[in-house]
Amino acid sequence: MAGAGDGDGRAVPVRGRVVLFPLPFQGHLSPMLQLAGALHARGVAATVLHTDYNAPDPAAHPEFAFVAVPSGAVSAALAAAPGDGIAKIMALNAAIEASGCARDALASVISGSAPPRPACLVIDAALPGAQKAAAELGLPTIVLHTGSAAAFRLFRSYAMLREKGYLPAKESELNRPIKEMPPLRVSDLFDPSKYFNEEMGNKILALSTETTTNSSGAVVNTFEALETPELQSVRDELGATIPVFAIGPLHKLSNNGDRSSLLEQDRSCIEWLDTKEPGSVLYVSFGSVVRVNQDDFTEVAWGLANSGRPFLWVVRPGLVAGSSGKPDLPDGFREAVEDRGKMVDWAPQAEVLAHHAVGGFWTHNGWNSTLESIFEGVLMLSRPSFGDQPVTARYVQETWRTGFLVEGKVERGKIEKAIRRLMEGEEAAEVKERADELKKQMLMCLEDGGSTQQAVDKLVDHILSL
């Protein structure tokens, strides 16, 4: 390969080479490929290791090399794991370690690459199995945190949370503020003692701390102005030997955007949005993994219908727990909403959020969705489900104040009211002002010389020094 290319067709001389191993889930795969794109644009060639499960499409990313890990063992372990993401992540790591498949794939990439030799393996923070493979081959690792700095800090703080009595969470203390980590409350914490397998719950929490501690650096998909104290506190804890690079929002740093979508995006919703008034539409999506129960699904549907607002709703196959198929909409729902409501299996989300007709986003606050929403200055109605999502939702409401949380039981009347609060009246206008301000800060970090651009330069220098 003569040059790494900068995405505009101009060749950039290859200054270095990295191998990357994403976790095979949409919310983790996209930022890893975006990171690969950002490195590639600065002359660092990228080889992406992947499993057969949720494999990326090499044809969509001709700028990278792709190597499938021989993953029969991984596929079998994933198929045997319960539907829940935590069990799948644990099974994936165990299979990678036991089968040696990542080590073998990595060894073949190292021996088969044209010079320069790969400087490091960039892993998802939840992939210690891959990190061990790199260590066996003497290759350093850089860890990508696909969530917020707040979540990164929180997951490192569980010993303190237990010591101070926040956990195990008591029913009567769910509203208790965590004074060491404002604005969080006890109800925002993942509590392993409430998870169906407590031991597994504890193990998943420890993964990102383990991988970070054993790494040569941590990359976080955030920007300095968004999470200043949170970044400071992880830096204080990790010290100079594990530098932390805040290089978000990754989806704007590299132009491979929607090309990493694992599902086909239904573009008919863009034409539908074109017919709607500016700022009038509520976009509703709960990301790629959240599942809701049938009752909540029905309440969401009628809440949307009764709000009187136009809405675009991603009704993903498998969204309703207990079925992997297309959810059935309630009887009479389509007739009630007519052209005011549009349902799609999967949307071109970044483009939807950028559309002038979209005025609000009802989200589960997956970190990618949150950054995409902040970038477009779109207000958020937050209904988090698990993991880092409740943390992010709390920040949306209390710290950035660019949206509202919908808490407690899902009921159509409550949803209708929340939608009106978000999209009509004085309070909504104030929230919109703050969202526009935050968007400005995000744009600034992406400018030449902005904090994110500087962090990518430092990351590249760091990689080349390993």
Ligand code: UDX
């Ligand atoms: C998961 C976790 O749930 C989340 O909490 C964590 O922060 C990242 O990993 P996911 O639930 O899929 O991710 O949410 P999110 O992080 O928001 O990522 C979803 C991605 O899919 C976004 O980039 C979004 O643009 C994209 N998407 C979503 C589409 O392209 N089309 C859609 O219809 C919906």
